[in-house]
Amino acid sequence: MSLYWRIFLLNAAVLVVAVLLLFGPVTVSTPVLFGEALVLLCGLVAMLVANAVLLRIGLAPLQRLTRAMATADLLRPGRRPRVTGRGEIAELTETFNSMLDRLETERATSSGRVLSALEAERHRIARELHDEVGQTLTAVLLQLKHAADRVPEPVRADLRQAQETTRAGLDEIGRIARRLRPGVLEELGLHSALRSLVAEFTTPRLGVSAHITPGLPALTPATELVLYRVAQEGLTNAARHAGATRVALHLRPRPGGGVVLLVHDDGRGVGAAPEGAGIQGMRERALLIGAELSIAPGAAGGTDVRLTVAPTDTAAHTHTDTGENAR
Template sequence: MLGDRLERRAAVSLYWRIFLLNAGVLAVAVALLLGPVTVSTPILFGEALVLLGGLAAMLVINAVLLRVGLAPLARLNRAMATADLLKPGTRPTVTGRGEIAALTRTFNAMLDRLGAERAASSGRVLTAQEGERKRIAQELHDEIGQTLTAVLLQLKHAADRAPEPVRTDLHQTQEATRASLDEIRRIARRLRPGVLEELGLHSALRSLVGEFTTPRLSVTAHITPGLPHLDPATELVLYRVAQEGLTNAARHSGATRVEVHLRPMPRGGIRLLVRDNGHGLGEAPEGAGIRGMRERALLIGAELYVGTGPYGGTQVRLDITDHTRPTR
């Protein structure tokens, strides 16, 4: 393009480029007035037309030259307006030399630095969050769980000795207490995926799929055997992204079927897919759940895509290429 060719010339500051462009236009106008163009007194109609035409031509030429010269600055402005630290990889292209090229390089370096700082701070926040979840899950299991278990035993002891009308009420109270205990255990498992630490990612994903499967929602897992071993932090990100994807599908999508895929990518690495047959995202803005997934993906340098699936519905895709290790 003409703008790129002009920018690749000798490194001249933006100020001097604009000054020289205007000086050139004015020099052409003076040369015409001193040469073939003359003005009578009083001015003739034909001469007025020539002067107005020349003025219009100078303005058009000046506008075109300024637009061409400032085009890289407009591209940089658009890149600055659309930059998102949660979606890395989109950087304005540095072309030519001079002030605009230097400004573009500085802007890219600033984005890289901010992205690294955000990843570091997100890592600290997520680590603290996981620690707090673990503590709450432990307290739910040890304190409330044990208390409700003791209440169940006391209710059973009382029901065995109570008269028939009271015994029926006590049995109903037993069932309500047992349901509350099961719900607390389920919440504790979601807060702290103990199966992930004890049995690994494959078993944790299958257990997660089982938790979300209901008569109204069919959830299936498709896990390719023999996948490379991942470090614990990456496994936790995969688990949390799958958990959030299933939560969104169950609560917001209106889906009746969800598929969870964990498989290798053709050029190395691992891909997680969560697909549903719901009504899709539409025009709704990204909520805290999706932004949380982006934070986790940024933490391990993975690529996250959330959008429409190939057959409709919503698709969550997490590609991990830099954290694989040799197979056990």
């Protein structure tokens, strides 16, 4: 029965009962007596209450669907409103769930294309920084050294300072290129890449430690890249925004298969601040391999960034890496 007819028949039943009461024990005289007015008023209140209760029961599934629509988030997949009963509301709920399935699939596919293009652009920029800007600065450094060996002593000190400034700029370009294109990940693997990342973020003000459990399962290159980028973003947030003094990076096998990456800091915590582009990017990368990302306060304070990769994710998304390598 459609929602329209259910509401109509419920209201009709209440009104029919009220009319039968008027033909039965309840009568109205002219002028209306106080007792009769009181009975009619009580009857009206009873009809309104009964109508409100019946409508509340009948429209409860629609309210649940409305809340699900308002809270739907494609970056947090898997949440679906429960389908109850039969009729138009149940059909509407099933249609909404099917729409979410399609949108999540399309979002994951489009995110994969965007992230693949982003990685290709990172590689191009890193290559140009290394090949073009790096070589130019190297040539400038050699020219400064050549000039410093042939000028008087007062000018030589200035040229030596220019050499140091150029050398510092060359080192900074190298660091930027390594962040854009993790060559160590491709050449030495995930373990060495994460330890190199930890060493890069370690400073006198920020202590970063890596705890990588031996015996990790085999991971696809796409999964390793996502793990590296999430770790990189988690360390970046801890260093720039959390006000942390200690950060611990854990990578361990997951019971039943898969792996878990955890980046814990002792900073001020996430609070009620809205998620920025960095966290949104981590969620999109997690969707790319079907992993689950959670960002929550730590048990002892600070923030826990946890990426859980299921065992099926390491094999089911091999085609994603193939597409990235082809690009």
